[in-house]
Amino acid sequence: MKRNIKLVIEFDGTAYHGWQSQENAVTVQDTLTAAVRRLTGENCSITGSSRTDTGVHALGFVCNFFTGSPIPADKFSFALNTMLPDDIRVVSSEEVPGDFHSRFSAKGKRYLYYIYNSTFASALLRHRAYHVYYPLDVDEMDRAAKHFIGTHDFLAFSASGYSAKTTVRTITEAKVSKVSQARHFVHPKGGQLIEFSVTGNGFLYNMVRIMAGTLVEVGFGKIRADDIPGILAGLDRRQAGRTAPPHGLYLAEVFY
Amino acid sequence: MKRNIKLVIEFDGTAYHGWQSQENAVTVQDTLTAAVRRLTGENCSITGSSRTDTGVHALGFVCNFFTGSPIPADKFSFALNTMLPDDIRVVSSEEVPGDFHSRFSAKGKRYLYYIYNSTFASALLRHRAYHVYYPLDVDEMDRAAKHFIGTHDFLAFSASGYSAKTTVRTITEAKVSKVSQARHFVHPKGGQLIEFSVTGNGFLYNMVRIMAGTLVEVGFGKIRADDIPGILAGLDRRQAGRTAPPHGLYLAEVFY
Numbered sequence: 001m002k003r004n005i006k007l008v009i010e011f012d013g014t015a016y017h018g019w020q021s022q023e024n025a026v027t028v029q030d031t032l033t034a035a036v037r038r039l040t041g042e043n044c045s046i047t048g049s050s051r052t053d054t055g056v057h058a059l060g061f062v063c064n065f066f067t068g069s070p071i072p073a074d075k076f077s078f079a080l081n082t083m084l085p086d087d088i089r090v091v092s093s094e095e096v097p098g099d100f101h102s103r104f105s106a107k108g109k110r111y112l113y114y115i116y117n118s119t120f121a122s123a124l125l126r127h128r129a130y131h132v133y134y135p136l137d138v139d140e141m142d143r144a145a146k147h148f149i150g151t152h153d154f155l156a157f158s159a160s161g162y163s164a165k166t167t168v169r170t171i172t173e174a175k176v177s178k179v180s181q182a183r184h185f186v187h188p189k190g191g192q193l194i195e196f197s198v199t200g201n202g203f204l205y206n207m208v209r210i211m212a213g214t215l216v217e218v219g220f221g222k223i224r225a226d227d228i229p230g231i232l233a234g235l236d237r238r239q240a241g242r243t244a245p246p247h248g249l250y251l252a253e254v255f256y
Numbered sequence: 257m258k259r260n261i262k263l264v265i266e267f268d269g270t271a272y273h274g275w276q277s278q279e280n281a282v283t284v285q286d287t288l289t290a291a292v293r294r295l296t297g298e299n300c301s302i303t304g305s306s307r308t309d310t311g312v313h314a315l316g317f318v319c320n321f322f323t324g325s326p327i328p329a330d331k332f333s334f335a336l337n338t339m340l341p342d343d344i345r346v347v348s349s350e351e352v353p354g355d356f357h358s359r360f361s362a363k364g365k366r367y368l369y370y371i372y373n374s375t376f377a378s379a380l381l382r383h384r385a386y387h388v389y390y391p392l393d394v395d396e397m398d399r400a401a402k403h404f405i406g407t408h409d410f411l412a413f414s415a416s417g418y419s420a421k422t423t424v425r426t427i428t429e430a431k432v433s434k435v436s437q438a439r440h441f442v443h444p445k446g447g448q449l450i451e452f453s454v455t456g457n458g459f460l461y462n463m464v465r466i467m468a469g470t471l472v473e474v475g476f477g478k479i480r481a482d483d484i485p486g487i488l489a490g491l492d493r494r495q496a497g498r499t500a501p502p503h504g505l506y507l508a509e510v511f512y
Contacts, residue, residue: 010379057380081376089379120337123266123345124313128380 002066005073006096007032007080009061012087014127014247019052019061028052028088032063035083039076040069049102049254050109053206055127055246059112060091062254064102100256108172108255110199113212114179114248118191129193130212130248136219138178138194144218145174145196147228148211155235157211158204159243169207173199176215197252206243214241258322261329262352263288263336265317268343270383270503275308275317284308284344288319291339295332296325305358305510306365309462311383311502315368316347318510320358356512364428364511366455369468370435370504374447385449386468386504392475394434394450400474401430401452403484404467411491413467414460415499425463429455432471450475453508462499470497 009032017025021033029046036044044065052058071079076093084090099105114129116122121131148171155167179195196212214231217223223231223241231239265288273281277289285302292300300321308314327335332349340346355361370385372378377387404427411423435451452468470487473479479487479497487495 012379012382059380077376086377086382087379089376091376120333120345120347121342123268123343124315124384126268126342 002068003073004064004066004096004098004100005076006062006064006094006100006102007076007090008092009058009063010089010091011058011061012127013052013055013057015087017054018056019048019050028061029063031085031088032080035080036065036067038083039079040067040071042067042069047102049106050251051205052251053209053246053249056249056251057128057247058251060253061251062102062106062256064096064100102254105256106202106254108199108201109203109251110173110197110253110255111203111208112250112252113196113198113208113244114250115194115196115212115216115244116191117194120191122191125193127247130216130245132216132219134220136194136216137221138176138219140221140225141194141196141215141219142176144215144223144225144228145176145198145211147225147232148174148198152232153235154204154207154232156231156237156240157207157214158237159206159210160237164204167204169200169202169204171198171200173197174211209244209246209249210237210240210242212244212248216244217241258324259329260320260322260352260354260356261332262318262320262350262356262358263332263346264348265314265319266345266347267314267317268383269308269311269313271343273310274312275304275306284317285319287341287344288336291336292321292323294339295335296323296327298323298325303358305362306507307461308507309465309502309505312505312507313384313503314507316509317507318358318362318512320352320356358510361512362458362510364455364457365459365507366429366453366509366511367459367464368506368508369452369454369464369500370506371450371452371468371472371500372447373450376447378447381449383503386472386501388472388475390476392450392472393477394432394475396477396481397450397452397471397475398432400471400479400481400484401432401454401467403481403488404430404454408488409491410460410463410488412487412493412496413463413470414493415462415466416493420460423460425456425458425460427454427456429453430467465500465502465505466493466496466498468500468504472500473497 049062073095077090116129305318329351333346372385407426
């Protein structure tokens, strides 16, 4: 009887073409599959909680696989970390019921998006946050984000060509704030790290990045916070802001 | 009449063999010299405030050079940034008096050293902080750091073979604390970022890294905080702790 093992992983997405296995590209899924194969001798199929784009990071990505290996469930984290490159770390491993599925069992997710607002870009944050050099109004961005909360059709905030049964999603938390931060991430001339946190029962393709890009346009006054309800109601991708780049995005947590 | 231009630069030291020009190795000084040459057509000699080791970062490294170029002093930052790789950023440029020398005019420096204290390493902080997996007593580390304050002979905290006229230095600030941090640097299972901040009129070779390594040994109880005065007085490198790795170290600021 094979056991179902759930892993929580952190990764730096800079060097990867996202999570999902691809031909001729290095992905997190393929890298992890190879490590599990080396550890167990099995060709396990690893199921992930989400697809992520090239350059997107994760603090708490969840995946699971079935194994016949006798390794204790909680030891997979230690063992796999010795076989993985250091830009992927398994932060926990545990046995879960056979019907647990990383994607289908997920009840919700939290994403974080970081913006570095400063005249000059930061050498240290170049792959970690979206650099915006014109000053942003964080309070106005937060007021705009509050309009995302609730059950809405997010068609205007999804990449064109996306086909989902429904584009209705429920957002339970959305907040923009200046974050207290490690001082080595503060620009010596006074840069500011801005965090957009959003939690919901599901997200359409590119939805968080389009939300973030729209909030940046709110931040410099091209879109007003109170335009958001109209943009949602218009169901027209062109009314929302541009898609913010992937390297500011972090999958923070998956809820079950 | 050539003008003396002072630059403040931020760099991610991961890809560099430190500041100082070397044969057959990529250094920050050589990379910056090449950018200045492309901009001005001149082979300027760039003077840096300090040597830094491979992998050490800087938030506010200072350097200066003499140029006959007519480019306004404050525009060098913008112009050089277009010619530099994105892991080096000029964050300010200004004209200074002809007798300003980045190293000899410096009155003091502040360094930061970051320790990531968590069972598992962090994928995102792997080049940014020293990972220590056994729990550290931050209060005891701070008590130990306080013993560095004052004018002492720091021979025990310098790399062997170092020859300076004197190994006496004055430390004006030394503090160890848990830092408030961007949430994406918090380990999902609860890692903790610890900051050691130290300011002084000068530092011996490897002095901050030996201080940091000693403080880590205080943190897990191998050395007691109140052993520090005796280690200083002993003038014996072997009594201090191990040299902490370079990638946790940041040159934060140079004072003039």
